[in-house]
Every structure is written in C-alpha cells, then in structure tokens.
Amino acid sequence: MTGIIILYLFCLIRLAVPVELPWTKVVSGGSLYNFLYQIFGCEITCVAGHEIYVYHVFVVAWGVVMAVLLTRYLIQYHRVVSYFSEMEKTEDTELNNILDEICTDKEKRNIKIVQTAAVEVPCCIGIFEKRILIPDKKYSREELHYIILHEYTHLDNKDILTIQLINILCIVFWWNPFVYILKGDMYQSIEIRCDQTVTKKLKSAERGNYLTVILKEYKASVQEKEFRKPAGAMPLCEDHSDHLIERFRLVAEGKQSSSRIGRILVPVIAVALLVLSYSLILQPRYEEPENSYDLPNDSCKEINGQNSYLYEIDGKYYLHYERGDVPIDKKSMELFKKAGLKFEGGN
Secondary structure, three states, X not given: OHHHHHHHHHHHHHHHOOOOOOOOEEEEOHHHHHHHHHHHOOEEEEEOOEEEEHHHHHHHHHHHHHHHHHHHHXXXXXXXXHHXXXXXXXXXXXXXXXXXXXXXXXXXXXXXXEEEOOOOOOEEEOOOOEEEEEEOOOOOHHHHXXXXXXXXXXXXXXXXXXXXXXXXHHHHOOOOHHHHHHHHHHHHHHHHHHHHHHHOOOOHHHHHHHHHHHHHHHHHHHOOOOOOOOOOOEEOOOOOHHHHHHHHHHHHHOOOOOOHHHHHHHHHHHHHHHHHHHHEEEEOOOOOOOOOOOOOOOOOXXXXXOOEEEEEEOOEEEXXXXXXXXXXXXXXXXXXXXXXXXXXXXX
C-alpha cells in the first residue's frame, strides 16, 4: 500500500510542479487542444490599450477563489490546533499507560492524549504538537488500546502532514475534478496502510476485535445528524461505508503490503513515469495557412512601427517596409495593426 501512496504523491508533484526539461518534446494535443486554445485565447475587451482575453478572466477567478479557500482553511486549521493545544494532557492513568506500552521510546514520543466532548470520533491532529483526541465516553481497555494504536500509527507515519499537503493542493487546483478523486483515494490508501501496520502482528481473533472497535465508532458517528471532524484531523473512520468495507475486507483477509522487491520496484516505476511525463508536453498545433507570404530576399528583417506601415489600394491591403510592398489579407492587416503598425490610406 505504501507503493500506491508513493504513486499518488508523484501524481501530486507532477500536478503542482509544471516544468519543461531540456529534453522535453512538444507533441500535438489534437483538435481538443486547438479548441481550448481558441476559447481561452479569445479576446473579450480592451482596457487602456490592453487586450483582455478569456484566460485572463480564468486566471483572476482561479487566484481569487484559491485565496479565499486557502485563507478560510488555514484559519479553521489554526483555530482547531490552537483549541486542542490549550487543552491539558489527560490525567487518566489507563490512557497514558496504554500509550507508554505502544511507544516505549519516550524521547521520540511527542504525543499527548486529550479526552474531550469536542470530538465525536477518535482522531489525531497536529504536525508539531501532536494530539490523540478521544471522545469523552466509556471505553474498555481493549477498545482504548486499538484506538490509541491506530491514531499513534497515523502520527508515526506523518500522515497528518501528507493530508495537509493534499488538502492545500485541492484548494490550489479547486477547478480540477481529478484532484478530488485523487484526494479520496489518498485518504483511503493512508487508512489501509495504517490498518495493515496495526494488524500486521495481530492474530485472526485480535484483528476481528480491532475491526469491531472501528465498526462501533462508525455506527455511533452515523447516528449523529452530521458527521463532523476537526479540520486537518485523521479520524478512526470516515462516513463512507464503501471505504469501510474495503478496509474490513483487507484486514479480515490478512493481506499485507507487497514483497521487498515490490516495495523497491514501485518507487522506481513511479520515478520513471514522473520523468517520462516531463519528457512530453501537449500543445496546440496548426497547419501552415495556404495564404502564407514569402518576403523578397532570403535574409530576415525586423518589421516594426518605425520602418513599416500598412495601406490599402482598391480594396487590397499591403504591408510596406524598406525592401518593398507585400500584399496581405484583411485578417493579417488586423493582426499587424494590433502589433502597432500604422494604417495609412483607405478605411
């Protein structure tokens, strides 16, 4: 499952870092790319001598919505982290003893358990100040053991940081529906990896007890009017029954991550695909127009507003520059006018 997460992370990197390498080759995107290029390159209006195109509106809308969503998310996350950071570590000896059993290296451990009525489902939160949040209700010692073990595994795997990066990327690319699909798959893959890590050394009966705890919390959460979790937190279970069924099936079957060769091969394939994706770039491509013009003399000459101008004779348009006159069509004349060439004579 770690290999799948690596593949997803490389997809996120490719989406967030669009660069063109020295060996990148341009490939025609076909008629769809040509159509999109024409749509986004369509001029809407002209303001103070500057043309406004469709893509300008899109970029502004992208930036405004992204700024609003990102600001709202960061404020929510800061409030949640601050709220739970101010809570004192629980004095419940049993909870702390369970955490000590799970994490014997106290120097490595920087985790506090908080039991509070502010959460409905056990979850963990925090990148630097890590908290395991337990609902303020009665649990057996076995249930607490599996809950704390699950949330501790998330924190030990640095899943909270991964989730924050995914959430921010979804905000940046809010207009792209594929990032939300990727987000859902990443969440599920992280949960499955956590389940596999927790149950790796458990016997069949113990795996059943672990799943019973998750199912109990899921039932309790769906009985609420609305499933709520703190912003940026990793809950014990989500409100997606199909995701829960997949987790249960994999744990019940005792399926673990692939072999050592597979764990090495997947990152290698992911890197190869990432490099390959940067080696090709799709762009619009058009055939050379039939009414292209061959200028006299093989040498090239810069054409600008100082050495050239446009004129019309008997309904025909011409480009005049220092080496002669070249007949052009009306569309080309309009393009030259937009480029700054003066029009002398005619309409």
